[in-house]
Amino acid sequence: MPDELSPAEIIAESAGPKAASSATAEANGDAEVYSPRLAGSKDMIVTEHVDKWFGDFQALDDVSLRIKEHEIVVILGPSGSGKSTYIRCLNRLEEHDAGRIVIDGIELNEDVRALAAIREEVGMVFQQFNLFPHLSVLSNITLGPQKVRHMPKLEAEALAMQLLERVGIPEQADKFPSQLSGGQQQRVAIARALAMQPKIMLFDEPTSALDPEMIKEVLDVMQELAESGMTMIVVTHEMGFAREVADRLVFFDEGALVEQGTPEHFFTNPREERTKLFLSQIL
Numbered sequence: 001m002p003d004e005l006s007p008a009e010i011i012a013e014s015a016g017p018k019a020a021s022s023a024t025a026e027a028n029g030d031a032e033v034y035s036p037r038l039a040g041s042k043d044m045i046v047t048e049h050v051d052k053w054f055g056d057f058q059a060l061d062d063v064s065l066r067i068k069e070h071e072i073v074v075i076l077g078p079s080g081s082g083k084s085t086y087i088r089c090l091n092r093l094e095e096h097d098a099g100r101i102v103i104d105g106i107e108l109n110e111d112v113r114a115l116a117a118i119r120e121e122v123g124m125v126f127q128q129f130n131l132f133p134h135l136s137v138l139s140n141i142t143l144g145p146q147k148v149r150h151m152p153k154l155e156a157e158a159l160a161m162q163l164l165e166r167v168g169i170p171e172q173a174d175k176f177p178s179q180l181s182g183g184q185q186q187r188v189a190i191a192r193a194l195a196m197q198p199k200i201m202l203f204d205e206p207t208s209a210l211d212p213e214m215i216k217e218v219l220d221v222m223q224e225l226a227e228s229g230m231t232m233i234v235v236t237h238e239m240g241f242a243r244e245v246a247d248r249l250v251f252f253d254e255g256a257l258v259e260q261g262t263p264e265h266f267f268t269n270p271r272e273e274r275t276k277l278f279l280s281q282i283l
Contacts, residue, residue, distance in 0.1 A: 033262055034068055035247040041068040043102075044200060044231045045090065050099035052085055052255075059085040060096070061255040067233065069199075072226045074242040075235045076266075077252035078278060083235045086252070087202045090233075091122045104199060120148065123193030124202040127209050129185040131177040131192070137164070138173040141192045148196065156195070163191035167221045183214030190221055201225065203234040237282055243267060251275045 034041075045067040052060035060082045067073050075083040088094040090101060092108060092115055101108040103118045131140050141160035145151040151159070164170040167187040177185055186206055193201060203222065207215045219241050226232055226245050236242065242249055243263045250260040251272070259272045267283075270276050 032066060032260065033248060033265070034071070035262075038068045038071055038247065041070055043067070044069040044071070044104055045233070046100070046102040047086075047090075048100040050086075050089065050096050050101060052082075052089060052094060052096050059255050060089070063099070063252075063255075063257050065250065065257060065260075067231065069231055070229045072232045072245055072247045073234070073250060074246040074248075075233060075250045075252060076237070076242070076278065081252040082255040083252045084204050085255075087124075087204055087233055087235060090200075090202060091119050091124060093124075120196060121199045122202060123196055123198035123200070124204065125186070125189050125193050125206050127205045129177070129182070129189045129209070131185060131188060133177050136174055136176055137169075137180070137188050140177070140188060141195045144192065144196045159195055160191065163194050164188075166194075166224075167191050168217070181214060182210045183217045186210065186214075186218045187221055190218075190225070194225075200231045200233070203232065203236065205235050205237075207236065207238060239267075239283060251278065253278070 043066050045065070047063055047065050050060050050063045051058065063082070063086060075086065077083045085094055089096045090103065090108075096108075104121055106114050106118055106121075108114065108118060131137075132143070135143065138157060138160050141163060142151075142153070142156035145156040145159060146153060161170060161173065164173055167190055169184055169187055172180060172184060172188070177188070180188065186209075190206075206222070207218050210218065215238070219238060222232075222234070222241070223245050234241070234246075246263055248260060249263055249266045251258045251266075251270075251274075253274050259266075259270060259275045261270075266275070266279070270279060
């Protein structure tokens with residue numbers, strides 16, 4: 001491991017090999033609906049007419065979405081619908097091809113300083129945990145604060161222990177990832193992301209690689225995080241979590257934003273036939 005890692009390198013290494021509004025209403029026929037608790041909150045994430053191509057395949061098609069500070073947004077959609085690509089574009093793990101992305105007032109573009117600033121504000125939790133196997137749990141969590149934020153070792157370790165308490169596994173600090181269950185590894189991954197003290201957390205199907213009995217322990221941590229006021233975007237098929245925690249649900253299909261609304265809207269009166277079909281298959 002190099003002595004000095006940039007924010008981009010820290011995120012790219014942990015992300016795995018692939019990583020080495022009026023506009024919304026106009027595009028999708030939906031008026032964005034915000035929870036009353038978000039009244040007066042600023043726009044934390046703004047995406048306008050975002051496109052993303054992989055060769056001849058269009059993964060994102062004219063996606064526009066505004067997300068408020070402290071808002072909890074759950075993104076739904078079938079496999080290949082673009083939902084994971086969308087959140088990966090928010091911290092440039094994938095580079096969007098057209099459109100505009102603004103994170104907390106900083107536009108995501110070719111400016112490496114802007115990218116570094118955005119990545120310091122955005123934490124991400126992946127499907128496959130992506131912990132460093134040769135590092136202890138404690139070292140996995142302290143690496144980012146020490147290398148990116150230049151936090152003293154003892155301060156970083158104290159923060160890591162606080163976060164392990166928060167996710168319910170302080171006794172695992174000296175173990176290695178291979179010694180943990182899947183649910184424990186994912187909780188370490190959440191603690192690692194939180195150690196960078198982000199303003200936004202992105203979750204890319206964080207429970208899909210877990211055994212059923214381990215899912216609840218991870219969802220409980222995510223719910224506590226949501227209740228603390230963190231801005232969160234969660235790609236998941238956990239409908240109980242979506243119904244109970246989300247301020248807004250967004251449905252993607254074939255790279256496009258098809259429908260959005262409150263949980264009540266989605267679960268009682270979805271408008272689009274494609275949304276109805278999807279929900280009928282997973283509920």
